[in-house]
Amino acid sequence: MTDPRTRELSERLAEARGRLDAALAAAGRTDEVDLVVVTKFHPVADVARLARLGVRDIGENRVQEAAAKVADLAATEPALAAGVRWNMIGHIQSNKAAAVAGWADRVHSVDSVKVADGLERGRARAEGERDGVGPLPVLLQLSLDGDTSRGGVDRGDLPALADHVAGLAHLRLAGLMVVPPLEGDPASHFADAAGVREALRRDHPAAVEFSAGMSGDLEAAIGAGSTCVRVGTAILGPRPVG
Numbered sequence: 001m002t003d004p005r006t007r008e009l010s011e012r013l014a015e016a017r018g019r020l021d022a023a024l025a026a027a028g029r030t031d032e033v034d035l036v037v038v039t040k041f042h043p044v045a046d047v048a049r050l051a052r053l054g055v056r057d058i059g060e061n062r063v064q065e066a067a068a069k070v071a072d073l074a075a076t077e078p079a080l081a082a083g084v085r086w087n088m089i090g091h092i093q094s095n096k097a098a099a100v101a102g103w104a105d106r107v108h109s110v111d112s113v114k115v116a117d118g119l120e121r122g123r124a125r126a127e128g129e130r131d132g133v134g135p136l137p138v139l140l141q142l143s144l145d146g147d148t149s150r151g152g153v154d155r156g157d158l159p160a161l162a163d164h165v166a167g168l169a170h171l172r173l174a175g176l177m178v179v180p181p182l183e184g185d186p187a188s189h190f191a192d193a194a195g196v197r198e199a200l201r202r203d204h205p206a207a208v209e210f211s212a213g214m215s216g217d218l219e220a221a222i223g224a225g226s227t228c229v230r231v232g233t234a235i236l237g238p239r240p241v242g
């Protein structure tokens with residue numbers, strides 16, 4: 001009865017969960033880790049399939065594509081949509097941030113005061129318009145190599161950004177996110193990020209989340225204490241070009 005794509009997603013999802021469990025066991029960890037399944041470039045039908053398979057966290061990295069899928073799923077599959085937590089994981093232009101706060105359930109990619117302020121404005125508006133909308137959990141994206149053109153805030157600017165976000169009424173500072181630089185060993189990058197994360201947590205004890213690890217490096221990230229991995233290709237397959 002199951003369509004071939006659902007079967008494929010189900011198998012790859014089980015594989016990814018197996019890798020995650022093995023990595024947790026290898027690290028001697030017994031805590032729970034969020035698996036965000038990244039559906040960028042893939043159709044909303046795949047989001048629906050994943051939700052039917054029990055996936056709660058869906059990740060998107062392009063604002064327009066994400067907003068369209070959120071609206072589409074809500075219109076066509078309202079019961080499934082109610083169980084999905086939409087994670088914005090990609091770069092946000094500050095003039096788009098308010099709109100993102102209208103549909104996102106968690107944002108991993110806050111890297112400037114302007115983006116934070118836009119999200120704050122948008123969330124205040126959403127809270128006023130709809131019941132059941134609370135403060136938006138946000139993570140600060142760290143740029144480890146200081147090349148902020150790839151997104152992220154330089155480590156030197158992180159404490160001030162964290163203090164700013166912590167002062168906003170409609171955002172909740174939830175933790176740190178990192179995409180490691182392309183060069184070098186992911187494990188040492190994650191260890192470096194874990195140190196920054198500890199410093200952040202000393203200043204902001206509620207900022208407990210550490211979003212790190214993708215299809216190619218989730219084991220290394222779990223070893224460094226990741227609480228949330230963002231997995232696309234390993235579950236969805238290669239991204240369609242377009």
Ligand SMILES: *Cc1c(COP(=O)(O)O)cnc(C)c1O
Nearest residue numbers: 038061089214215230231232233
């Ligand atoms: C696309 C993307 C991912 C998923 O990457 P895969 O290698 O496909 O698992 C994770 N994080 C961010 C920020 C992304 O843009």
